[in-house]
Amino acid sequence: DTGVSQDPRHKITKRGQNVTFRCDPISEHNRLYWYRQTLGQGPEFLTYFQNEAQLEKSRLLSDRFSAERPKGSFSTLEIQRTEQGDSAMYLCASSRGLDQETQYFGPGTRLLVL
């Protein structure tokens, strides 16, 4: 069990650029979640997948955000035309999706938009 991994750990970009983050869940976890956390706040839900199907998207997920989970393994979160308000920590979590509802979190990707 290698845990949830995220790449990159840090990303600095200029306003208007596109960025993509990757999350690798714990092996055999079929649910994968994305959250956004701003400084001093709790994480806020963005979207989640059951295998390759995206089952729910938050209203926080504007049209500039898109997430995929091809083949039900790793997931990517892309932000197009970044804005300074997108600066945050982007957290990924996974769970087995059975009655074990505990979500295990990755280290996060910290995004800074200049």
Place this chain on the structure above:
Amino acid sequence: AQTVTQSQPEMSVQEAETVTLSCTYDTSESDYYLFWYKQPPSRQMILVIRQEAYKQQNATENRFSVNFQKAAKSFSLKISDSQLGDAAMYFCAYGEYGNKLVFGAGTILRVKS
């Protein structure tokens, strides 16, 4: 929509003493899960303890225990014999089967030596 409230932005405890962090939540569901997560500075969020709503017995994990009051929608975390390594931001979270977690704003715990 479900909400989670942590009314204590910051708490302090002396090493080896006991501290209780408060959490209340709002839901109309009867089956759900509650969690406490710990997030040390610049480090990964880790699970401290979880409670299934259908269980009347309060969960315990070594020095960590909860006081789950379903009718009052209250879920507090007690840390006994506090250690310097317990210093972190603690988040209370609510979840339903397979769905998103709803987090509180967090409580910063400082441990004094």
